[in-house]
Amino acid sequence: MVRPAQIKLDPRTHVMVLTGAGVSAESGIPTFRGSAGLWEEHRVEDVASPAGFLRDPALVWRFYSERRAAAKDVRPNAGHAALAALEEQLGDRFLLATQNIDGLHQAAGSRRVIEMHGSLWKTRCSRCDRPAFDDRDSYTAQNLPGCAQCDARGDFALLRPHIVWFGEALASEDLARIDAFLRPGAGTRLVFVSCGTSGMVQPAAGIARVARSRGAETWLVNLESPDNAGDFEHTVMGKSGELLPQLFAVTG
Numbered sequence: 001m002v003r004p005a006q007i008k009l010d011p012r013t014h015v016m017v018l019t020g021a022g023v024s025a026e027s028g029i030p031t032f033r034g035s036a037g038l039w040e041e042h043r044v045e046d047v048a049s050p051a052g053f054l055r056d057p058a059l060v061w062r063f064y065s066e067r068r069a070a071a072k073d074v075r076p077n078a079g080h081a082a083l084a085a086l087e088e089q090l091g092d093r094f095l096l097a098t099q100n101i102d103g104l105h106q107a108a109g110s111r112r113v114i115e116m117h118g119s120l121w122k123t124r125c126s127r128c129d130r131p132a133f134d135d136r137d138s139y140t141a142q143n144l145p146g147c148a149q150c151d152a153r154g155d156f157a158l159l160r161p162h163i164v165w166f167g168e169a170l171a172s173e174d175l176a177r178i179d180a181f182l183r184p185g186a187g188t189r190l191v192f193v194s195c196g197t198s199g200m201v202q203p204a205a206g207i208a209r210v211a212r213s214r215g216a217e218t219w220l221v222n223l224e225s226p227d228n229a230g231d232f233e234h235t236v237m238g239k240s241g242e243l244l245p246q247l248f249a250v251t252g
């Protein structure tokens, strides 16, 4: 078997990895495009949106409750473990930005993780500014969760998943952290790897181009060719669980 290309990492190399639903596929979590971006005949963009929540909060809570139930016993795979091990070796020369909300990177030991699209395991008030809190519960139309803090003030407000929906802005501090990492000091070699994502959702899909414009070496690790394939100099096709464990060669 021909050994696929390897990314040589020397002490002046900084690595940023962007992941998408494909890295959780081998753990048993379905990807979005695999179902052509549909759930129960609904377009995900319609359910995962503020308008969708306003229109039918019970449907949206059913969508996320089902994903919580399906994901709660799922374990990280070798791809998640490989990225956690790489962080162990590189320390602050490593940053992981994930579009996934499943928490599997953290379960595998990753700590330098930016959850760009929020977390399936957190809930917040749709109105007041109480901080998001850990929540693994499922909700039905008969027991939609309300905010006790708003209730105490005589307002009623529904709780919502702490997730960035389509049409909602990503957290500015997350985007700033990603931008800062992609501005390494002189003499630094920057490597950007995109793994398990169809490159369809902005602004995540645009990071490869930003990295390249700043001189980064860009690598694509994916099962199929993504929408932004042209942004990458190097391409390794295949499953992340098989490729990531052998992709990096740390030298010195």
Ligand code: BV8
Pocket: 019, 020, 021, 022, 023, 025, 026, 031, 032, 033, 034, 045, 048, 099, 100, 101, 117, 163, 164, 165, 166, 167, 168, 169, 170, 195, 196, 197, 198, 199, 200, 201, 202, 203, 204, 221, 222, 223, 224, 225, 226, 238, 239, 240, 241
């Ligand atoms: C924003 C949380 C602006 C939800 C997600 C019209 C109206 C409104 C907005 C827009 C619009 N047109 C465009 C936009 C922008 C929009 C966008 O990009 N839309 C797309 C559909 C065109 N973006 C936004 O709305 C973003 N916000 O623009 O805000 C703004 C600014 C200021 C003020 C206000 C607003 C917000 C985007 C975030 C949306 N939330 N997630 C949830 O998860 O329920 S996105 C969601 O879909 C996921 O998080 C993920 O990011 C995305 C799915 O993408 P992937 O992860 O790539 O998964 P996918 O299934 O597509 O692909 C899997 C890949 O893996 C495949 O390539 C496959 O080949 C590969 N694979 C499979 N198995 C494996 C594998 N690879 C390796 N190994 C394997 N084993």
